[in-house]
Amino acid sequence: MGFLAMNSEISSLRAEEELILANFTRRLMEIAAVSEASGAAASPTAMLNAMHLPAIALDKNGFAVDANAAAQAVFDENIKIKDRRLYIRDFDSRNLLKQAIEQLSGPPRPNALAVEPVVVPRLDKLPVIVRIWPFEGPSHPPAQEVRALLTMNALGPRPGPPxxxxxxxxxxxxxxxxxxxxxxxxxxxxxxxxxxxxxxxxxxxxxxxxxxxxxxxxxxxxxxxxxxxx
The missing domain is CATH 1.10.10.10 (Winged helix-like DNA-binding domain superfamily/Winged helix DNA-binding domain)
Structure with a gap:
C-alpha cells in the first residue's frame, strides 16, 4: 500500500473512534500528571506503558526525553530514536513529523491533536501510526519540560492471550x-x-x-x- 493510500485510509477513520481514543489517551496523561504532582513515581510514558501503549515524551525542542518499554519494542530501522530525536526512514513521513514537532515551540494546545496522525511505512511490515498529543504536565521538573507525547500504533497481528x-x-x-x-x-x-x-x-x-x-x-x-x- 502506498503512502498516499495509507494516509487516505487513516483519514477515513470514523470521528467517534478518533474521539474515543483521544479522550482515553488524554485521561491517562491527566492521571500521570496528577501522579507526578503528588510525588508518585509515575510519568506519562510509564502510565501509558502500563496500558501497553507505546509512547515517547518530547520537550519543546522536539528532543525525546523518555520512551517507554512498549515503544522500545516497536523501534526498528524504519522508526527509532536517533540523536535524541524520533527518526523515520520514510522521507514523506519524516517531513510530516518534523512539521508537527515544530509546532511544539508555540503555546501548548492540551485539548487537541497537533496534526493528523502520521503514517509511517515499514519494509516487510504493516505501518506504524504516530499520533501527537500536546501535553501540559505539573509545574515542576522533570515533567514541565514535556511538551508533547507521541503514541505509536504498530499495525499487525497481536499475540493471543497466554x-x-x-x-x-x-x-x-x-x-x-x-x-x-x-x-x-x-x-x-x-x-x-x-x-x-x-x-x-x-x-x-x-x-x-x-x-x-x-x-x-x-x-x-x-x-x-x-x-x-x-
Missing part, C-alpha cells in the same frame, strides 16, 4: 489452549494446525471441543471471548 490462562479459565486441555491462543489472533484452523504441527482434522476436532467448553459456535464469537482474557 495459553495457561485460557486453559484455566475454560478448563481446556493444554493442546486445546494452545490452539485457542492461535485462534485468538484471528488465524484460521489450517494455520493453527501448521503452527502446532498437527493434522487439520486434529485441529478441527480440538476446535469443536473448544467451542463446546466456551459455549461459542463460531470463530468470531470465540475470538471475541478469548480477547477478554488478560
Amino acid at each position: 495459553a495457561a490462562i485460557i486453559a484455566k479459565t475454560f478448563r481446556l486441555t493444554p493442546s486445546e489452549a494452545k490452539l485457542a491462543c492461535i485462534i485468538a489472533r484471528g488465524a484460521p484452523p489450517d494455520i493453527a494446525a501448521r503452527e502446532l504441527k498437527i493434522s487439520r482434522e486434529t485441529a478441527r476436532n480440538q476446535l469443536k471441543s473448544v467451542f463446546a467448553k466456551t459455549n461459542t459456535h463460531r470463530q468470531s464469537e470465540l475470538v471475541a471471548l478469548l480477547l477478554q482474557v488478560g
